[in-house]
Amino acid sequence: MKKLIFIKLFLLGLLTSAFAGEMSISDGWIKAKRGQMTGAFLNIKNNTGFDDTLIGVKTKFAKRSEIHTVKIDSESNAKMMKIKSISIPDNKTIKLQQGGNHLMFMGLKENIVSGQKYNVTLIFKNHGKVDVMLTAKKSHKANNKKDYNYYD
Numbered sequence: 083m084k085k086l087i088f089i090k091l092f093l094l095g096l097l098t099s100a101f102a103g104e105m106s107i108s109d110g111w112i113k114a115k116r117g118q119m120t121g122a123f124l125n126i127k128n129n130t131g132f133d134d135t136l137i138g139v140k141t142k143f144a145k146r147s148e149i150h151t152v153k154i155d156s157e158s159n160a161k162m163m164k165i166k167s168i169s170i171p172d173n174k175t176i177k178l179q180q181g182g183n184h185l186m187f188m189g190l191k192e193n194i195v196s197g198q199k200y201n202v203t204l205i206f207k208n209h210g211k212v213d214v215m216l217t218a219k220k221s222h223k224a225n226n227k228k229d230y231n232y233y234d
């Protein structure tokens with residue numbers, strides 16, 4: 083009986099260590115683009131056990147990398163704005179998506195080609211750096227002003 087309990091605790095320990103302490107990134111992609119700038123989108127699930135904050139982003143393929151949000155102005159035009167950080171509470175999933183918070187890359191040093199993978203480093207206040215590979219995809223065309231092709 084004691085042995086059984088021990089095994090259970092051991093397995094629980096393994097499970098905890100496999101899932102704790104991670105920022106798990108899913109559904110990440112970058113918009114395939116020729117030109118000066120592009121955006122990237124992903125989900126961040128905070129499994130670290132602590133509240134955290136996304137405070138920056140870095141990559142080698144762009145001169146500047148920023149965190150952006152989107153505001154709708156009085157004429158229903160979507161405008162992008164740079165923000166300093168995004169709160170990532172413990173045990174929550176925060177979505178960076180088109181039309182909302184996103185990553186922005188400016189001064190592209192190369193074309194972002196559909197199907198290729200691009201390395202991006204997310205910087206968290208507590209958790210530090212997390213490298214992610216984002217596959218480039220073409221986005222759907224916007225069909226109204228509130229949509230997201232405002233930076234094309």
Ligand SMILES: [Cu+2]
Binds near residue numbers: 121162186
């Ligand atoms: Cu932007």
